[in-house]
Amino acid sequence: xxxxxxxxxxxxxxxxxxxxxxxxxxxxxxxxxxxxxxxxxxxxxxxxxxxxxxxxxxxxxxxxxxxxxxxxxxxxxxxxxxxxxxxxxxxxxxxxxxxxxxxxxxxxxxxxxxxxxxxxxxxxxxxxxxxxxxxxxxxxxxxxxx
Amino acid sequence: xxxxxxxxxxxxxxxxxxxxxxxxxxxxxxxxxxxxxxxxxxxxxxxxxxxxxxxxxxxxxxxxxxxxxxxxxxxxxxxxxxxxxxxxxxxxxxxxx
Numbered sequence: 731x732x733x734x735x736x737x738x739x740x741x742x743x744x745x746x747x748x749x750x751x752x753x754x755x756x757x758x759x760x761x762x763x764x765x766x767x768x769x770x771x772x773x774x775x776x777x778x779x780x781x782x783x784x785x786x787x788x789x790x791x792x793x794x795x796x797x798x799x800x801x802x803x804x805x806x807x808x809x810x811x812x813x814x815x816x817x818x819x820x821x822x823x824x825x826x827x828x829x830x831x832x833x834x835x836x837x838x839x840x841x842x843x844x845x846x847x848x849x850x851x852x853x854x855x856x857x858x859x860x861x862x863x864x865x866x867x868x869x870x871x872x873x874x875x876x
Numbered sequence: 877x878x879x880x881x882x883x884x885x886x887x888x889x890x891x892x893x894x895x896x897x898x899x900x901x902x903x904x905x906x907x908x909x910x911x912x913x914x915x916x917x918x919x920x921x922x923x924x925x926x927x928x929x930x931x932x933x934x935x936x937x938x939x940x941x942x943x944x945x946x947x948x949x950x951x952x953x954x955x956x957x958x959x960x961x962x963x964x965x966x967x968x969x970x971x972x973x
Contacts, residue, residue, distance in 0.1 A: 776887055776888070780887040780918065780934070780935065781934035782934060783886065783892065783932040783933075783934035784887070784891075784892065786886075786892045786895070786896075786932060786952070786953040786954075787953060787954050787955075792892060792895075794888070794890065795888065796890070796917075797888075797890060819934070820934075821952070822951065822952065831891065833890045833891070843891065843894040843895060843898075844898070846895070847895045847898060847899075847954065850895070850954045
């Protein structure tokens with residue numbers, strides 16, 4: 731089963747700030763036609779307003795914004811960071827993996843969230859994803875292809 | 877109280893809180909507790925009727941000052957053990973009232 735498409739994965743991205751990391755993951759959502767550019771700004775703004783709560787699991791940020799006009803369809807992208815970055819999360823920094831997603835409405839995207847949580851609850855897989863040198867390896871880990 | 881209302885809260889009520897809800901559901905089910913677990917955003921959290929609120933450490937401060945029910949702050953949303961340790965006794969306490 732395909733949880734994340736290969737073109738929506740990037741490995742070892744060089745970012746110098748948490749904003750850049752969110753933008754990098756967000757650009758994949760734009761390229762795939764899931765969201766408009768405004769959505770990426772909204773994801774960055776969400777952290778500025780609400781704090782780094784999106785780093786809800788150690789070393790993983792779940793970047794997202796509110797469902798709305800800037801969301802065209804539901805989608806997920808995943809990037810790993812070449813150098814781990816601090817998002818300001820007291821407990822879960824530094825961030826090594828950024829997962830960005832778009833939701834069309836709160837009820838409908840449960841499937842996507844279930845898929846994401848499957849990735850998050852497997853420490854071993856997360857470590858493998860972080861260590862992977864290219865996106866194809868990450869694609870196979872996430873989508874559980876041997 | 878026979879059935880408890882549990883609110884999982886994140887910034888928009890669509891992402892992190894959904895995952896938290898799924899994990900709370902799993903913990904309660906494992907302990908044979910029947911509950912309605914639902915999600916909302918941080919802005920509506922304290923105006924939503926419920927018996928207990930679960931949220932993140934970062935959002936706790938926005939909620940705790942206005943909440944009239946217990947607020948449980950979870951650091952790792954996927955960690956069922958943390959949810960159990962911080963929330964289970966509180967929920968059992970509410971149920972025995």
